[in-house]
Each structure stands twice: as C-alpha cells, then as structure tokens.
Amino acid sequence: MEALxxxxxxxxxxxxxxxxxxxxxxxxxxLGTSAAAPQIVLFLVKELDTPMAAAGLFYLTxxxxxxxxxxxxxxxDRTGDRLGLFRLCALMGFIGWAGIALSTSSWLPFIVxxxxxxxxxxxxxxxxxxxxxxxxxxxxxxSDDIVSTVRMALTAGWIIGPVVGTWITAQFGxxxxxxxxxxxxxxxxxxxxxxxxxxxSERTGVAExxxxxxSLGKMLPLLAFTGLxxxxxxxxxxxxxxxxxxxxESLGLDAATRGAVIGIQPLVELLIxxxxxxxxxxxxxxxxxSIAAALGVFANICFATWNGVMGMFAGQILMGGVWxxxxxxxxxxxxxxxxxxxxxxxxxxxxxxxxxSALGGAAGGLGIAxxxxxxxxxxxxxxxxxxxxxxxxxxxxxxxx
Numbered sequence: 408m409e410a411l412x413x414x415x416x417x418x419x420x421x422x423x424x425x426x427x428x429x430x431x432x433x434x435x436x437x438l439g440t441s442a443a444a445p446q447i448v449l450f451l452v453k454e455l456d457t458p459m460a461a462a463g464l465f466y467l468t469x470x471x472x473x474x475x476x477x478x479x480x481x482x483x484d485r486t487g488d489r490l491g492l493f494r495l496c497a498l499m500g501f502i503g504w505a506g507i508a509l510s511t512s513s514w515l516p517f518i519v520x521x522x523x524x525x526x527x528x529x530x531x532x533x534x535x536x537x538x539x540x541x542x543x544x545x546x547x548x549x550s551d552d553i554v555s556t557v558r559m560a561l562t563a564g565w566i567i568g569p570v571v572g573t574w575i576t577a578q579f580g581x582x583x584x585x586x587x588x589x590x591x592x593x594x595x596x597x598x599x600x601x602x603x604x605x606x607x608s609e610r611t612g613v614a615e616x617x618x619x620x621x622s623l624g625k626m627l628p629l630l631a632f633t634g635l636x637x638x639x640x641x642x643x644x645x646x647x648x649x650x651x652x653x654x655x656e657s658l659g660l661d662a663a664t665r666g667a668v669i670g671i672q673p674l675v676e677l678l679i680x681x682x683x684x685x686x687x688x689x690x691x692x693x694x695x696x697s698i699a700a701a702l703g704v705f706a707n708i709c710f711a712t713w714n715g716v717m718g719m720f721a722g723q724i725l726m727g728g729v730w731x732x733x734x735x736x737x738x739x740x741x742x743x744x745x746x747x748x749x750x751x752x753x754x755x756x757x758x759x760x761x762x763x764s765a766l767g768g769a770a771g772g773l774g775i776a777x778x779x780x781x782x783x784x785x786x787x788x789x790x791x792x793x794x795x796x797x798x799x800x801x802x803x804x805x806x807x808x
Contacts, residue, residue: 437564439591442572469761480754489537500527500592508585532753642787644767675727693802699732703791
C-alpha cells in the first residue's frame with residue numbers, strides 16, 4: 408500500500424508542470440547555493456584580502472534574510488501572486504551572486520548579501536506557497552508527500568553542490584564558481600516556464616482569507632516553532648566551522664576519511680526523508696520532530712566526547728536522522744501553523760536557516776574561545792535540548808500537528 412502511495416506521489420509530481428518545475432528549480436537552488444556557501448569566506452580572504460576576523464562576520468549579514476522573507480511573504484499573501492514573486496526573487500539571486508563574483512572591494516559582498524541576496528532566499532518559499540495553493544484547488548493524494556518530494560530535490564542539490572563547487576574552483580577559479588551559482592538562480596526560472604499563479608477565485612476561497620494579514624497572536628506558534636528549529640540548525644554552523652578542524656588537527660584523520668564523515672550525513676538524510684511523512688502520520692509531526700531534535704543532542708555529545716573516527720561517524724549518522732525529519736516536515740508544519748498566510752509562513756520558516764547560521768557563528772566563536780575543541784559541541788547539544796522540550800510542549804498543546 409505504501410509503495411502504491413509513493414508511486415502515486417511520484418506520478419503526480421512528474422505529471423504536474425508546477426510540481427515538476429518546482430522540484431527542478433529547488434534542485435538548482437540547492438546546487439548553486441551549496442556550491443558557494445562553503446567557499447565564500449575563502450573568496451573574501453584570498454581574492455579580496457579581507458581580514459579573517461572581518462570575513463567571519465559575513466554570516467551576520469544573513470540576519471537581513473528573515474526581514475526580507477517576511478516582507479515578500481506578506482506581500483504575496485496580500486496579492487496572491489506566488490510565481491511572479493518567485494521569478495523576481497530568483498532574479499535577485501542571479502544579480503546578487505553576479506555582483507559578488509564581480510566584486511573588487513571587500514565591503515561589496517557584505518552590501519550585496521544584506522540588500523540583494525536577502526530577498527533571493529524567498530524564492531523557495533514562494534514555490535512552496537504555490538504548491539500549497541494548487542493542492543487546495545484539487546483533490547490530490549498524499550499532499551504532504553508531494554511537498555516532501557519537492558523538498559527532497561532541494562536536499563539533493565545541497566548534497567551535490569559542494570562537490571561541484573570544489574571542482575569548478577579547482578579547475579577554473581573561485582570567481583567562476585560564483586558565476587555558476589549566479590546562473591543556477593537564473594536558470595531555475597526556466598522549468599516553470601510561463602506558468603501563472605491561479606486566480607484567487609480558483610483557490611476555493613483560501614486566497615480571500617489570506618488577504619488580511621494575521622495578527623501577532625496568531626503568528627506566535629509559527630514564530631515559536633521557527634525559533635526552535637533555528638536552535639537545532641545553529642548546530643550546523645558550529646559543526647561545519649570546527650568539526651573538520653577537529654578531525655584534522657586533533658584526531659589526525661586523513662582527507663578521505665574526513666570527506667566520508669561529512670558525506671554520510673546528507674546520504675542518511677535523503678534516505679530517511681521519504682519515510683518521515685509516513686511516520687509523522689502515526690506519531691504526529693511535532694512529536695517526531697521533538698524526537699529528531701533529541702537525536703541532535705546525542706549527535707553533538709558524540710562529537711564532544713567520543714574521541715575517534717567511529718564517534719564522528721555515529722554523530723553524523725544521527726544528524727542525518729535529524730535533518731531527514733526536519734527537512735521533510737518543517738515546511739509542512741510551518742504552513743499548518745499559519746494556514747491563512749502560507750506564503751508568510753513559508754518565508755519566515757525558510758529564512759530561519761540564515762538566522763540560525765548567524766546564531767551558530769556567534770555562539771561557535773565564543774564557545775571555541777571559552778570551551779575549546781571538542782567541548783564546543785556541548786553548545787549545540789544544549790540548543791537541541793531546549794528544542795526537544797519546546798517541540799514536545801507544542802506537540803501536547805496542538806493536536807493537529
């Protein structure tokens with residue numbers, strides 16, 4: 408029965424210009440972003456002669472993304488125009504990354520990331536809002552599975568992107584890699600062609616409810632959920648900032664082993680994602696995410712206390728479980744927490760990764776000075792513990808999730 412349901416979901420995605428186009432666009436978005444993300448600090452230091460300390464502050468410019476995401480999302484809910492705004496945000500991504508690729512001054516990437524690329528992150532949220540609208544207009548099987556499948560395409564892009572980005576940089580140069588990222592944002596417009604957002608009258612009355620912006624009181628559950636997600640995700644910034652360094656300098660692991668440790672997490676994540684929706688139907692989304700956050704606690708304890716390669720693999724496998732659940736269910740839960748403004752909900756939730764990277768960067772910088780390696784990983788363990796408690800409390804209070 409589950410195999411038939413999954414087959415039906417894949418058939419629906421493949422047969423729908425919107426769903427298939429969104430999946431391809433999300434893959435390109437993940438591919439381009441993840442190709443550049445690990446190397447942006449290297450670009451600032453090597454190409455623009457930015458001091459290391461100043462280059463590390465680049466991630467603080469991500470704090471503009473939640474504000475930009477909220478502005479785009481609220482405008483989308485007022486006007487009902489999802490795909491038009493998606494194209495505009497994708498174009499902003501193209502212009503932003505092209506601007507960074509052309510930069511000759513160290514301050515320019517900071518300005519571009521704050522005022523241009525902050526808006527590009529809302530492209531994905533507009534696609535998920537458009538998918539939500541389309542699902543509301545028709546009788547579809549396994550609607551959660553459709554959203555999860557499109558989200559899997561984004562994860563697949565994030566798995567391949569760092570490898571592609573490293574290869575392009577090695578073969579052609581880091582500026583050429585940034586141009587590749589820029590083109591990925593531009594090309595993601597193509598799979599959706601000239602598709603238009605359904606008219607409000609075609610959306611079974613949902614859009615009419617979305618024209619009035621929700622009050623702060625109605626947004627509090629979404630904001631709480633997003634904050635808890637950001638706490639879990641902040642650990643990724645700390646991990647990728649210091650885990651490779653720890654494995655190299657303290658554990659003495661060779662490059663191939665370090666690569667295998669890093670690569671196993673997204674593989675596990677991608678394997679788990681298809682089953683997360685099915686499991687959530689039995690346990691409840693928030694309960695399952697609370698359990699996933701608990702895996703994050705144990706993963707970071709492995710990094711902090713298990714001084715060996717097996718501890719690194721164990722921690723990464725557990726982290727794969729964390730993100731296999733959150734990546735599949737996060738956007739669905741966010742939209743259900745604010746059903747009258749799904750574009751706003753999507754934008755706020757998806758921009759939280761930028762917020763969490765800034766939080767993780769700041770916490771990691773302070774933690775490494777106070778605690779050192781590997782004990783800095785106790786910080787994300789504490790963050791995840793708070794998320795476990797918070798998500799469990801929300802799960803008890805909200806029976807719909």
